[in-house]
Amino acid sequence: MAAVITYDEKxxxxxxxxWRGKVLTDLFVDSLDDPDKTGAFYRGKVGRVKEGQKxxxxxxxxxxxxxxxSKNPLQSGSLVTCRIKSDLRGGKAPQGVIVKxxxxxxxxxxxxxxxxxxxxxxxxxxxxxxxxxxxxxxLWTSFEGDSFPQIKASLREGGxxxxxxxxxxxxxLSSPMAALAGGASLIIxxxxxxxxxxxxxxxxxxxxxxxxxxxxxxxxxxxxxxxGGIILVDCLKMDxxxxxxxxxxxxxxxxxxxxxxxxxxxxxxxxILEIVRPHAGPSLFPACLKGRA
Numbered sequence: 548m549a550a551v552i553t554y555d556e557k558x559x560x561x562x563x564x565x566w567r568g569k570v571l572t573d574l575f576v577d578s579l580d581d582p583d584k585t586g587a588f589y590r591g592k593v594g595r596v597k598e599g600q601k602x603x604x605x606x607x608x609x610x611x612x613x614x615x616x617s618k619n620p621l622q623s624g625s626l627v628t629c630r631i632k633s634d635l636r637g638g639k640a641p642q643g644v645i646v647k648x649x650x651x652x653x654x655x656x657x658x659x660x661x662x663x664x665x666x667x668x669x670x671x672x673x674x675x676x677x678x679x680x681x682x683x684x685x686l687w688t689s690f691e692g693d694s695f696p697q698i699k700a701s702l703r704e705g706g707x708x709x710x711x712x713x714x715x716x717x718x719x720l721s722s723p724m725a726a727l728a729g730g731a732s733l734i735i736x737x738x739x740x741x742x743x744x745x746x747x748x749x750x751x752x753x754x755x756x757x758x759x760x761x762x763x764x765x766x767x768x769x770x771x772x773x774x775g776g777i778i779l780v781d782c783l784k785m786d787x788x789x790x791x792x793x794x795x796x797x798x799x800x801x802x803x804x805x806x807x808x809x810x811x812x813x814x815x816x817x818x819i820l821e822i823v824r825p826h827a828g829p830s831l832f833p834a835c836l837k838g839r840a
Contacts, residue, residue, distance in 0.1 A: 550677035553713070554664040563663035564713055565670055565677075571716050573670045573806075574771050575663040576831055583829035584634040584641050587660040589613060590652055593625050605629055605643065608654035617645035625649065628657065633775065633826035639739075666828050670806045720831055725768050731757050733765060737830065741777040742769070754783040755790045759797050762811075762820065766801035769809065775826030778809075782818050794820060 554563045556579060565573035577583050591605035591613060600620035605613045605627065615621075615629050629643035661669065664679065671677055725733040730749030735742065746761045748754070761782070769778060785791060791814040798811045798820070809824035 552667045552679045554681050561663045563667040565667045575666040577663050577829045582660055584631045584660050585828045587631045588658040590628050590657050593621050593623050596621050596623050613641045613643045615643045615645055727760050741779055742774050744780040746782050748783050754785050758782045758794050762798040763801040770805045772831040774830050775824050778822040780820035782820050784818055
């Protein structure tokens with residue numbers, strides 16, 4: 548069965564959902580007025596270059612700055628093009644990577660960031676076929692996940708809801724708690740520095756079994772909530788180092804299909820599972836709970 552991407556706009560937010568059968572696998576929610584800059588391209592002027600000459604502040608016009616990295620040495624005053632790799636908000640400057648050395652032209656935005664439905668297209672597996680539905684009215688052409696499609700239509704307003712289950716799914720994902728079998732649960736709390744996750748054992752049971760259940764569900768939750776950066780998981784205490792390896796491997800298998808390519812770095816002596824998931828656009832939490840800083 549081909550995947551379906553649904554897109555609608557509600558209360559100032561654009562919402563794109565990737566469905567495989569009846570299962571929601573990816574969700575992208577972003578402000579219509581102040582979209583996340585991740586994936587946008589800017590032309591800027593290199594300002595103060597850091598030691599080593601491969602990181603610097605980039606002035607991109609209107610008083611905006613981007614902290615950039617480069618494979619090659621940077622020279623203060625030169626014009627370059629960068630791609631935004633994370634728009635952290637909360638008082639933090641966007642981070643970018645240099646994609647072109649010399650770039651003539653005015654400072655500022657060159658290519659806007661992807662819209663939520665475009666981010667959903669990017670989440671398709673290579674060669675995967677899907678259809679795109681806007682506002683529940685138009686079933687659009689099929690396309691391949693490894694080649695960006697040329698969409699030959701415009702957004703249609705009104706009509707039936709794109710997917711009747713989406714609001715309910717967002718309500719569930721907006722809660723910090725994710726229920727597990729046997730009364731166990733995950734508590735997922737994003738902060739400015741990292742995402743904190745607590746594994747609650749519920750009615751008790753084997754610690755390894757509960758932890759394995761937890762990391763498999765966590766792989767699904769961080770993908771749906773589009774959480775990025777450092778993720779620290781306070782696991783139930785286990786008896787052996789071999790159990791820790793099983794946990795790391797279980798997360799790797801569960802997260803194998805995630806286009807953001809998260810990875811588990813290991814478990815500390817205090818039983819904290821360390822996970823890194825690159826930022827891939829706005830997370831669900833700022834969109835649905837807190838607004839933009």
